[in-house]
Amino acid sequence: LNGIDPQRYLADLLTRLVNGWPNSRIDELMPWCWVTTEKG
Numbered sequence: 001l002n003g004i005d006p007q008r009y010l011a012d013l014l015t016r017l018v019n020g021w022p023n024s025r026i027d028e029l030m031p032w033c034w035v036t037t038e039k040g
Contacts, residue, residue: 002031009034 013029021029028034 002035004031004035 009031012034016029
């Protein structure tokens with residue numbers, strides 16, 4: 001998972017999906033994009 005904490009990533013991912021993350025932006029939830037959002 002590109003050097004990220006899998007539990008933290010999956011918890012955030014599932015939270016966003018449950019809260020209605022738009023299908024058109026699903027690519028933003030990939031691990032390599034998630035790392036950039038978390039660090040930035």
